[in-house]
Amino acid sequence: MAEIPIVLILVGLAAYTVLGGADFGAGLWELTARGERGSALRDHTHRSMAPVWEANHVWLIFVLVMAWTCYPEAFGSIASTLTIPLFVAGVGIILRGAAYALRAGTTTPREEGAISLLFALSSILTPFALGLVVGGIASGRVPVGNAQGDEITSWWNGTSLLIGVLAVATAAYLAAVYLAADARRIGSDDVAEAFRTRALVAGLVAGALAAAGPFILSSDAPDIYDGLTSGAGLVALLASGVAGVAALALVVTRRYGAARLVAAAAVAAIVAGWGLAQRPEILPGLTIDEAAASDTTITAVLIGFAVGLLILAPSLAYLFRLLLTGRFDPATAPQPGPAPADAAAAAADPTAHSSLRTTLITGAVTALGAGITFVSNGPLRSIGVALMLGGAFACFLAVASLDEADPPAVPFPTPER
Amino acid sequence: MPLDLIASAFGPVQQEYLLEARQMQAMSFVAHIPLVCFGVAFPALVVFAEWRHHRTGDPVYRTLARRWSKIMLALFAVGVVSGTILSFELGLLWPGFMATFGDVFGLGFTLEGFSFFIEAIFIAIYVYGWDRLPPRTHLLTGIPVIVSGITGSFFVIAVNAWMNNPSGFRMENGEAVDVDPWGALFGNSYLAHEMVHMYVAAYIVAGFLLGSIYGWQWLKGNRSRYVRTALTISLTAAAIAAPVQLIVGDWAARTVAKEQPIKLASFEDLQETTKGAPFDIPPGIEIPDMLSLLAFHDPNATVIGLDSVPPDDRPPVGIVRASFLTMVAIGSLLAALAAVFLYVRVRKRRLPESRWFWRAAIAAGPLSVVALIAGWVTTEVGRQPWVVYGVMRTEDAVTGAGGIPIGYATLAIVYAGVLAAVIWILRRLAARPLEEDAATTTGGSGHG
Numbered sequence: 033m034a035e036i037p038i039v040l041i042l043v044g045l046a047a048y049t050v051l052g053g054a055d056f057g058a059g060l061w062e063l064t065a066r067g068e069r070g071s072a073l074r075d076h077t078h079r080s081m082a083p084v085w086e087a088n089h090v091w092l093i094f095v096l097v098m099a100w101t102c103y104p105e106a107f108g109s110i111a112s113t114l115t116i117p118l119f120v121a122g123v124g125i126i127l128r129g130a131a132y133a134l135r136a137g138t139t140t141p142r143e144e145g146a147i148s149l150l151f152a153l154s155s156i157l158t159p160f161a162l163g164l165v166v167g168g169i170a171s172g173r174v175p176v177g178n179a180q181g182d183e184i185t186s187w188w189n190g191t192s193l194l195i196g197v198l199a200v201a202t203a204a205y206l207a208a209v210y211l212a213a214d215a216r217r218i219g220s221d222d223v224a225e226a227f228r229t230r231a232l233v234a235g236l237v238a239g240a241l242a243a244a245g246p247f248i249l250s251s252d253a254p255d256i257y258d259g260l261t262s263g264a265g266l267v268a269l270l271a272s273g274v275a276g277v278a279a280l281a282l283v284v285t286r287r288y289g290a291a292r293l294v295a296a297a298a299v300a301a302i303v304a305g306w307g308l309a310q311r312p313e314i315l316p317g318l319t320i321d322e323a324a325a326s327d328t329t330i331t332a333v334l335i336g337f338a339v340g341l342l343i344l345a346p347s348l349a350y351l352f353r354l355l356l357t358g359r360f361d362p363a364t365a366p367q368p369g370p371a372p373a374d375a376a377a378a379a380a381d382p383t384a385h386s387s388l389r390t391t392l393i394t395g396a397v398t399a400l401g402a403g404i405t406f407v408s409n410g411p412l413r414s415i416g417v418a419l420m421l422g423g424a425f426a427c428f429l430a431v432a433s434l435d436e437a438d439p440p441a442v443p444f445p446t447p448e449r
Numbered sequence: 450m451p452l453d454l455i456a457s458a459f460g461p462v463q464q465e466y467l468l469e470a471r472q473m474q475a476m477s478f479v480a481h482i483p484l485v486c487f488g489v490a491f492p493a494l495v496v497f498a499e500w501r502h503h504r505t506g507d508p509v510y511r512t513l514a515r516r517w518s519k520i521m522l523a524l525f526a527v528g529v530v531s532g533t534i535l536s537f538e539l540g541l542l543w544p545g546f547m548a549t550f551g552d553v554f555g556l557g558f559t560l561e562g563f564s565f566f567i568e569a570i571f572i573a574i575y576v577y578g579w580d581r582l583p584p585r586t587h588l589l590t591g592i593p594v595i596v597s598g599i600t601g602s603f604f605v606i607a608v609n610a611w612m613n614n615p616s617g618f619r620m621e622n623g624e625a626v627d628v629d630p631w632g633a634l635f636g637n638s639y640l641a642h643e644m645v646h647m648y649v650a651a652y653i654v655a656g657f658l659l660g661s662i663y664g665w666q667w668l669k670g671n672r673s674r675y676v677r678t679a680l681t682i683s684l685t686a687a688a689i690a691a692p693v694q695l696i697v698g699d700w701a702a703r704t705v706a707k708e709q710p711i712k713l714a715s716f717e718d719l720q721e722t723t724k725g726a727p728f729d730i731p732p733g734i735e736i737p738d739m740l741s742l743l744a745f746h747d748p749n750a751t752v753i754g755l756d757s758v759p760p761d762d763r764p765p766v767g768i769v770r771a772s773f774l775t776m777v778a779i780g781s782l783l784a785a786l787a788a789v790f791l792y793v794r795v796r797k798r799r800l801p802e803s804r805w806f807w808r809a810a811i812a813a814g815p816l817s818v819v820a821l822i823a824g825w826v827t828t829e830v831g832r833q834p835w836v837v838y839g840v841m842r843t844e845d846a847v848t849g850a851g852g853i854p855i856g857y858a859t860l861a862i863v864y865a866g867v868l869a870a871v872i873w874i875l876r877r878l879a880a881r882p883l884e885e886d887a888a889t890t891t892g893g894s895g896h897g
């Protein structure tokens with residue numbers, strides 16, 4: 033029981049690395065997209081990422097809330113010791129989100145350039161800082177308790193830096209593969225090639241870093257090193273390596289869709305390896321069992337999770353289906369609105385506007401509900417509140433749908449200002 | 450590691466900057482909550498506009514819905530990041546609280562996480578799906594956005610209600626044991642009024658703020674159908690919500706009187722327990738028996754005074770009282786303005802014409818934000834010195850880490866920048882020519 037949530041947390045972490053990571057990487061590539069051609073790359077990046085980044089971001093929230101609900105003491109210890117990188121990641125997230133929103137309003141290339149720089153820098157800063165956090169935990173530098181670890185060396189150390197840089201490189205790689213696939217789908221072959229080159233560069237960098245990893249870990253984090261070089265940990269490590277190489281080979285042969293899946297598997301394998309290597313401890317001296325919340329809480333969370341998943345899975349599938357089948361692409365034929373004939377019929381329909389009678393009735397229901405709410409307690413009050421809110425809703429529909437008295441003096445659309 | 454050792458690792462720490470930590474938390478809420486009002490209320494208004502388009506075939510509704518949906522997405526993005534900061538801060542500033550009670554209330558946030566997922570997914574489909582999905586389907590994809598906005602705030606409010614009126618666990622050696630997370634979160638007598646009050650507040654804030662923006666254009670002489678329609682929808686929503694809020698506020702006050710008498714006493718700075726307690730309205734008007742009437746609907750009811758608890762257990766009365774009065778005063782003004790609007794709209798079938806009305810309507814947007822913040826200050830500061838009412842003090846929840854003032858200053862600068870950015874983008878979006886959204890089909894890029 034105590035271990036189920038940590039498995040879900042690691043799954044969430046892997047999903048965030050793959051999906052959220054691609055968002056960060058896309059931001060990073062904006063740095064390399066300068067000039068005339070750069071603007072095509074940036075537009076492409078933006079179009080591909082805009083519909084999904086918010087959903088991808090929620091994986092991080094998921095990891096956080098699962099951690100504090102199911103392993104509260106461990107969460108408190110981590111947050112209070114690794115305060116600085118977590119805070120930096122938070123600031124990076126704000127700047128990124130702001131830059132995203134801002135881009136919609138830019139008009140001149142200079143404005144766009146400035147915003148894109150902000151976006152790129154925050155896209156590098158955030159995964160780097162989150163990688164530092166992971167490194168601090170993995171290298172056993174977070175003692176149990178309120179701010180008991182070193183404020184600086186807990187995250188400024190070989191393991192943290194390794195994972196921080198690796199996180200950025202992986203993000204860049206995943207983004208480039210994804211964007212290449214997306215560009216090819218909409219037929220922008222030169223954009224696809226540009227991202228393929230980037231994917232290969234980033235893939236090689238990430239691979240080199242991963243290969244250097246064991247040397248750094250063996251001196252800086254011997255426990256995790258031992259875990260990763262024996263038993264199940266070793267299997268995971270090797271699997272990750274093989275998948276990483278295979279993914280690169282698939283990029284070389286331009287099979288981007290498959291490359292994405294295999295690269296995701298490489299990430300998932302190394303995250304799993306971390307979990308296996310560190311088991312059974314979550315923090316030094318604190319086992320997963322000891323850290324876990326009570327069974328009632330975990331059961332409740334799992335029930336919530338199962339119900340949530342029932343709604344989430346089809347929704348996510350719908351979003352990605354629309355996206356991957358190109359429904360949001362500029363080239364897709366737009367769906368027409370209601371046909372003009374319909375519009376004329378609708379306008380002539382007398383029931384399209386509400387009547388004074390409906391308005392007064394809904395208003396009276398609201399007032400009755402308000403009266404009951406005001407004078408009563410307990411169950412009767414609940415009835416009052418329900419009447420009041422239901423009445424208010426209906427009243428809004430009625431009042432906002434009343435016909436305007438004078439026929440529109442100014443036709444629509446009107447030139448503004 | 451034995452359990453009691455773990456618990457004692459989170460014992461009280463020395464934190465010089467507790468006040469700064471509290472202010473940093475407060476600042477982050479002040480950034481998040483007004484945005485959230487748009488997350489809760491705006492989708493409903495946008496979908497309403499689109500539905501009117503389907504119903505009447507009138508293109509003005511479609512233009513409005515498209516234009517608003519883009520603003521909604523931009524505000525949602527900022528709401529997401531400001532909310533993420535709050536999640537980080539719970540751990541960064543209050544690890545003691547999280548370590549001790551994360552397992553009691555965390556379920557609320559887990560469920561909320563799913564609701565955010567749904568909101569993020571469907572808001573993207575809705576906004577990027579204009580012209581790309583069949584019209585009916587498009588309208589329907591707006592519904593999950595509305596619903597998840599409601600459930601998202603519901604789960605967070607459940608946590609806040611629990612902090613104000615904790616139950617569903619027992620304390621033993623500094624550990625919460627016998628935890629019943631469902632009961633703690635959803636079997637709470639605070640949840641209903643807080644939820645309804647906040648939900649109604651969201652419509653007041655979003656409606657009046659939109660009213661401010663378009664009202665400004667109206668005063669400048671722009672009476673186009675676009676502006677009139679925008680004003681009709683947003684002000685109707687706010688005007689129906691505002692009077693309802695008075696009733697809900699009264700319900701909130703009665704519940705507080707029952708469960709948190711010390712908070713209630715600080716609304717009025719009532720020192721001694723009094724039968725038939727009066728209410729003072731600055732400057733110096735005293736209404737006899739009014740507090741008893743307000744809190745218990747009975748002029749002779751006994752109201753518990755602040756001196757029933759040691760001074761250490763009392764909240765900072767000045768702040769609580771000032772914010773409560775501010776909220777009530779603004780709430781009453783808004784309800785009066787709403788009555789004028791509704792009368793003209795229903796009787797004369799048009800928008801009010803008096804310049805005074807529009808000046809007041811422009812002021813109403815910012816004022817409703819003030820009321821919203823004042824309400825939260827009433828609730829949260831009125832809960833002090835407790836983070837979990839009567840169970841854990843805020844000073845025992847705070848982090849032992851250094852550097853809070855630096856974090857606070859950094860975040861303040863960042864948020865000031867974000868505020869400037871939000872204003873800039875909204876102006877830019879508003880300045881776009883309407884034709885861009887009016888066309889039935891946009892051949893070009895489907896994003897904005």
Ligand code: HDD
Binds near residue numbers: 651653823825
């Ligand atoms: C636009 C916003 C707005 C307006 C006009 C009002 N309120 Fe409010 N009030 C809030 C927005 C708000 C809130 C959303 O900010 C709070 C904070 C916590 C909560 O549940 O709602 C709140 C809290 C709050 C509380 C504390 C509840 C608690 O601690 O659990 C009381 C007693 C009232 N309100 C009472 C009133 C009264 C009597 C009003 C009428 C005039 C009123 N409010 C108008």
Ligand code: HEM
Binds near residue numbers: 474479546608609826
């Ligand atoms: C769940 C919804 C919550 C809401 C809407 C909320 C809202 C607020 C607001 C608006 C303030 C500002 C008060 C001020 O201006 O001083 C505030 C303050 C504060 N909140 Fe909350 N809060 C919530 C949950 C939490 C949680 C989970 C914590 C965790 C410890 C918390 C702890 C505090 C503290 C310590 C302060 C500072 C109080 C002070 O300055 O005196 N709140 N909250």
Ligand code: HEM
Binds near residue numbers: 489533535
């Ligand atoms: C302790 C307090 C709070 C925390 C930790 C918190 C956390 C968050 C997070 C992480 C997000 C981003 C979700 C995403 O990625 O989509 C968010 C957004 C949101 N929050 Fe909060 N929040 C808090 C208070 C509140 C309150 C008081 C409300 C409402 C009454 C609220 C309602 C929402 C809504 C509706 C959204 C969706 C985004 C939007 O519409 O702007 N939250 N919050």
